[in-house]
Amino acid sequence: MKILVCISHVPDTTSKINFVNDNTEFDTNGVQFIINPYDEFGLTKAIQLKEANGGTVTAINVGDATTEPTLRKALAIGADDAIRVNANPTDAYFVAEQLAAVAKDGGYDLIICGQESIDYNGGQVGGMLAALLDLPFASPCVGLDIDGSTATVLREIDGGKEKSTMSLPIVLGGKKGLVEEKDLRIPNMRGIMTARTKPLATVEAVSADARTTAVKFEKPAAKAAVKLVDSAEELVQLLHNEAKAI
Amino acid sequence: MAVIVFAESWEGKFKKITNEAVSYAHGLAEAEGTNVIAVAVGALESDPAELGKYGASEVVTVEGDAFASFNASVWATAIAEVAEAKGAKHIVLSGTNNGKMIGPMLSVKAGASYISNAIDIPSNFAPFTVRRNAFSNKGLVDYQTNAEKVVVSIVPNALGVKETGGSASVSSHSSSAAADSRVNVIDVDRVKGKIPLPEADLVVSAGRGMKAPENWTMIEELADVLGAGTACSKPVSDIGWRPHSEHVGQTGIQINPSLYIAVGISGAIQHLAGVSGSKTIVVINNDPEAPFFKAADYGIVGDAFEVVPKLTEALKSFKANQ
Numbered sequence: 001m002k003i004l005v006c007i008s009h010v011p012d013t014t015s016k017i018n019f020v021n022d023n024t025e026f027d028t029n030g031v032q033f034i035i036n037p038y039d040e041f042g043l044t045k046a047i048q049l050k051e052a053n054g055g056t057v058t059a060i061n062v063g064d065a066t067t068e069p070t071l072r073k074a075l076a077i078g079a080d081d082a083i084r085v086n087a088n089p090t091d092a093y094f095v096a097e098q099l100a101a102v103a104k105d106g107g108y109d110l111i112i113c114g115q116e117s118i119d120y121n122g123g124q125v126g127g128m129l130a131a132l133l134d135l136p137f138a139s140p141c142v143g144l145d146i147d148g149s150t151a152t153v154l155r156e157i158d159g160g161k162e163k164s165t166m167s168l169p170i171v172l173g174g175k176k177g178l179v180e181e182k183d184l185r186i187p188n189m190r191g192i193m194t195a196r197t198k199p200l201a202t203v204e205a206v207s208a209d210a211r212t213t214a215v216k217f218e219k220p221a222a223k224a225a226v227k228l229v230d231s232a233e234e235l236v237q238l239l240h241n242e243a244k245a246i
Numbered sequence: 247m248a249v250i251v252f253a254e255s256w257e258g259k260f261k262k263i264t265n266e267a268v269s270y271a272h273g274l275a276e277a278e279g280t281n282v283i284a285v286a287v288g289a290l291e292s293d294p295a296e297l298g299k300y301g302a303s304e305v306v307t308v309e310g311d312a313f314a315s316f317n318a319s320v321w322a323t324a325i326a327e328v329a330e331a332k333g334a335k336h337i338v339l340s341g342t343n344n345g346k347m348i349g350p351m352l353s354v355k356a357g358a359s360y361i362s363n364a365i366d367i368p369s370n371f372a373p374f375t376v377r378r379n380a381f382s383n384k385g386l387v388d389y390q391t392n393a394e395k396v397v398v399s400i401v402p403n404a405l406g407v408k409e410t411g412g413s414a415s416v417s418s419h420s421s422s423a424a425a426d427s428r429v430n431v432i433d434v435d436r437v438k439g440k441i442p443l444p445e446a447d448l449v450v451s452a453g454r455g456m457k458a459p460e461n462w463t464m465i466e467e468l469a470d471v472l473g474a475g476t477a478c479s480k481p482v483s484d485i486g487w488r489p490h491s492e493h494v495g496q497t498g499i500q501i502n503p504s505l506y507i508a509v510g511i512s513g514a515i516q517h518l519a520g521v522s523g524s525k526t527i528v529v530i531n532n533d534p535e536a537p538f539f540k541a542a543d544y545g546i547v548g549d550a551f552e553v554v555p556k557l558t559e560a561l562k563s564f565k566a567n568q
Contacts, residue, residue, distance in 0.1 A: 011381070013382075013496065013515060013516060013519070014515055017381045017384040017385050019385070026381075026385075037496070037497065038497075092350070092360070093353070093354075093359065093360070096350075096354075115346075118381075118382050118496065118519075119380065119381055120380050120381075120387070121363060121379060121380055121381070121382060122362050122363070123346050123349075123350070123362055123363075124349070124350045124353075124360055124362055125350070126350070127318065127346075127347055127348075127349065127350025127351045127354075128350040128351070128353065128354050128360075130319070130351060131319065131322070131350065131351040131354035131355060132354055134319075136319070136426065136428050136429045137318055137319065137347060137351065138347075139343075139346065139347055140343065140346075142490075155343070156343055156491075156499075157316075157343050157344065157434070157436065158256075158261075158342050158343050158344075158442035158443075158444050158445060159436050159437050159440065159441070159442025159443065159444075159445075159491075160434065160435050160436030160437055160442070160491070161434075161435050161436075161491070162316070162431060162433070162434050162435075163431070163432050163433040163434075163435075164429055164430060164431045164432060165429075165430045165432055166428060166429050166430075167427075167428040167429075173347075175497065176490075176497040176498070177490065181484070181497070211353075211358075211359035211360070211391055211393050212359050212360070212361055212389050212390065212391045212393075213389070213390050213391070214380075214387045214388070214389055214390075215375065215388050215389070215390045216387070216388040217380075217385055217386070217387050217388075218385070218386045218387075218388075219384070219385060219386070220383070220384070220385070220386060223540070223541060223542075223543070224543075226529070226539045226540070226542045226543065226544065226545045227543065227544050227545070228539075228544075228545045228546070228547060229544060229545070229546055230546070231556075231560075232546075232553065232556040232557040232559070232560040233560045235528065235544055235546060235557065235560070236557070236560045236561055236564045238544055239505065239526070239528070239544070240564065243505070243525075243526040243543060243544070245448075245504050245505035245525070245526040246448075246472065246505065246561075246564075
């Protein structure tokens, strides 16, 4: 079974978010980058499936050379090899086109993305990739079993869950539930050492146009200081008269 | 040219947030001097014409075996067909779980650019520019596209419903989209009689400060009085006190209610990422140093076991006097 895990290289969850160049760019200065947390669930699931059924796990990222440490971490966690599409990931459509170009001839049975990345939160790449490859898609996926060429997929719907069977190959947008947090793989020393020798291929980007541009960034207005109240009655009045929330 | 809007339904009835999506589409149509055509996919029990109230001038229904269960690709094909037939430049949908699957597929099928998670009306139409959330609610980004066609999804509850009081004609579209034999929905398990969290306008949530699962009765009573959904923090769902489906936060469900009441939740950054889109946040915590107070609009420092029953009573008398 061949599995492709799409990895976003994102600012650490706790990063301070700042913008530069007249608020037209995200300030990467001093920011620690990590594997997108939603992708980590997919990566661990892929490794578990490989251990149970055999096969290979390939991690892929669209980015410049600065994303290689993130791909090396995916290798240290247990991916067999990695591909970096050498391009600036300008928008989701551009990224989906790059991933589709690699996946098209790759013979992958399963392609896993995160439900969204924690930087731009677009939740676009997985669905676009599935549409470009004309493959079934499920997101946000919180359970997956594979039996031969059939996947049983559990995904969240509003207020519940939906279970489907799907014929491989498929594209998933994953989150916690694909594996539990306690089961996430952390690189050990052996993994880190072997990751250095695992193949990390660089491929050049195919021609594709970004369809959207982020033109201006802003931080949400600072919240006014919390209004502390002493009584439940006072809170109810404030919620009604001031916040108009009830 | 028309603005197309996906009119999402559940068990044949339009979802509440469909009214919000239609209202948003109406705003776009007014600015562009055109009309709104809503597309309802799958068997329908609701009267399609009711969407006229929120600004749709026409509702196109798409029914048939291919739409008996949800399939994002098949549904996106049908919506793209209607958009093409009507010469639509803009397609609007709500960022529900189904909407989040349809949106990106639809944009590819319609040859459109896609801006997801819009939280405002477009600031400009040429080029189309709209504001959206990013960085897990720690940033805002204005996205722009020069594409002729744009799919835009809106954050549920972010923009509200506007009644315009018009009327809608109803027609049907016979889609060429065939059922996808590669996908079979075998079970749908949806909590009955409760408001799905992403749609809830009011949410009462609790954390480890509740000390034990049996203490959730008081949270449910408070939610009942408000007509709110209930939610919980991650540690609580990890321990198994509450189901994972109630976990709100970065790895759980992201919500944007108009009122979020957090009881006994300290407010870790991952929790805030899932709830800070709430318009008003109330924090009840006995620790005055709890980081959540920094993100809150209103706070009560006190023991949840004393404050929550008092708040429930105060709300009951408030409601009785309305």
